[in-house]
Amino acid sequence: MTEPTSLTSALHKLLQRAIQAGGGWIGFDRFMALALYAPGLGYYANSGAKFGTMPEGVKGEGSDFVTAPELSPLFGQALAAQVGEALAATGTDEVWEFGAGSGALAQQLLGTLGETVRRYTIVDLSGTLRARQQARLAGFGDTVRWVDALPEAIQGVVVGNEVLDAMPVKLLVRQGGQAGGVWWERGVALEGDALAWADRPTELRPPVEVEGPQDYLSEIHPQAEAFIATLADRFRASLQSGGRGGAAFFLDYGFPESEYYHPQRHMGTVMCHRAHQADTNPLADVGLKDITAHVNFTGVALAGQDAGLNVLGYTSQARFLLNCGLASLMESATLAQRANALKLIAEHEMGELFKVIGFCTGEPWEALGFTHGDRTHVL
Template sequence: MPRPADPERRRSDRLLEEMAAEIDRRGGWIPFSRYMELALYHPRLGYYASGTVGFGAGGDFVTAPELGPVYAASLARCCLPLLTETGGDLLEIGAGSGALAAALLPELERLGAAPRRYLIVDRSRALRERQQQRLREALPPGLYARVSWLEGPPEAPFDGVILANEVLDALPVERFEITPEGPRLLGVTLTGGALAWRSAGGPDPRLEAAWSRLGLELPVGYRSEIALDLPRWLEQQTRALRRGAALFIDYGYPRTEYYHPQRREGTLICHYRQRGFDQPLALPGLIDLSAFVDFTALAEAADACGLEVSGFASQAHFLIDCGLEEVTAGLMELPDRERALRLAELHRLTHPGEMGERFKVMALSRNLAGAVPGFDRFDRRHAL
């Protein structure tokens, strides 16, 4: 893992001091979900509050919109009939660097379907400021005027499309371990001034209830994650959706794959300066910390919210069904350098060993007359 610069190290140390104080106040232990909340979203010292989150090739990680125009152009063809039917708005949850909005809005305008409003919900003030700067520079004034920012989900009724690209993986999750007595929460304590794992010891009522519903048999010592707050979060994000669809794009699995007996250490991922490693308690506030998504859990949460699961597919198959062939029709006529960049983007987006299979797309809808595009030929809802 690269050595952080001294200012970064000092900021991480300050967050560690605040974590240590909270651990002490709470009897020497906090659940992992609380650690993840502080590490990512502490209002001054968390990863997303720092203003230094690295997107793209020189950052901590690369998201699909950062790769080039193909992703947004394909996604626009999914949004087109949905915006036409609803006459509504487009809302992006967690817009990151603003790359998706910067590419998607001009493409939708070119297709004659620019939304009335493009709303961005992002709890990080630092990221909101970065998005505002990027979109002011990237968009013509007329399109930029349609963009507005919210700190939380809209309260007024909303018709249109909700987009969440790589948002679910950053929701705080609980970590658990299977013991002879059943599942037990794993949390964080202090040992010799350093953060360390520790079991909760006794049963946790929420985990016990969730585990009973899952009905899984896993070996003693198995560790993984569970998003106990996902139903509440989804309800908050979609309660204003009166008519339209929500697209969730992220890395994850159906439940049978998520809790596969051979995946004994769970799905947590840590990134720092483009390098992955497996020390989630290291450098709090400096590393990107995420967990794969249990898409079966998302489908169950949707049902509880009164949403219909309208489609589920790999990212590659979704993009193909959204008109990837049309989007890339003139690719071979491009100048050599640009053609090479677009071919590299296509490979990254669709190859099974890259984002193509690891990333999934789930469409949720409410009160739609038409189908959500992108799932005509490769819908995998049967796997949930």
């Protein structure tokens, strides 16, 4: 039996037990949490390759997708300009990174910021990714540390690249259209031994009324919003104990609420990624591929504000990186490096789909990354 077959078989049995314990049904958020994070079995908790520029059989990488730091080191170098400014504005010398992946972004930030950063803390649930990060970041010595949970209080600058999209979501489906339509929560059940979709009545609703007569599938994001609220709580605890609080920047693909729940986006945004191919069936090959959903940045912004944070800005990744000096960094890069960096800002690549949102404790300042093209007014 091959290792992938063993992996999917063990995870499938775990999911079967969870469904049986749930009375024959679990919500998609519970399924997604197990599929991605079940210890030793979930996608981010097993030993399979994830991050890299090439799929299996090409340069021996065997990766499933590429993120911005793997695509170009100029990403982290540009982001470092904003992180450095935020460290100075908050009077702190600590950086916290959530979901550090291969460690590429940490390497880029530390290499650019140097002694400005006294301590760099990585919060990551994956033991196999942690080992990869430790090997990559060994040269930075005791500056880097790893934790698997947030302490009671934190201060400094938080960064998260493609973190919010990997947080489990709930699926809601409307049948019958806007007028008299019925909403259901979509979850996972068993048909024999196989995983299958199953809907249950629910009082849950999207945050806005979705117009139109069509059936409609979408997501709500209680875990991502709870995460932002928890982060705000940890900042607040720091301030209450005499610390300095801090700032946070999240980069991810998504939309403001008005675009997220647009009538034409009626099939939802859940996607799976494996070997640089995308599909829309999270019930297949569970544990062997990533499962994501686009971010509702309005919900994220409101969660931060409700928890006491101020929004520093919201804009496209292209505008953010250009504000942070990416163009000047590209001038001294090789042609190949410029070509990869261009993918970070090209509208048909990552430049427009990916957005950046910033938060801070205390009085906001005119943050570098949002000086031109701020879109906070559309949230």
